[in-house]
């Protein structure tokens with residue numbers, strides 16, 4: 839479920855399954871998910887799509903560079919990292935998660951001079 843926009847306290851998500859969009863308050867999100875006895879520290883679970891009930895996840899890529907700078911995949915990766923960093927800054931982190939260092943805010947400012955908004959995917963794989 840790609841992010842299409844990231845405002846101060848809200849994400850806009852585009853459902854890959856049904857094409858619907860939903861606005862999600864950051865309050866509902868946390869870094870890391872629990873699976874049985876283990877924590878997946880790079881995963882952010884998104885709330886189910888209100889239209890089709892599809893559940894999706896975002897993954898911190900651990901890699902800040904991208905082979906195609908400026909591509910949809912690169913920009914979406916930056917939004918995922920920005921979301922991760924914001925949740926960490928807010929202390930919204932599952933117990934047992936060791937967090938990664940944040941992205942340099944200047945990088946975001948360079949790629950998103952007019953705010954954290956992406957066009958819809960053109961079919962290229964996000965990530």
Ligand SMILES: [Zn+2]
Pocket residue numbers: 853854855856857858887888889890891892
């Ligand atoms: Zn959906």
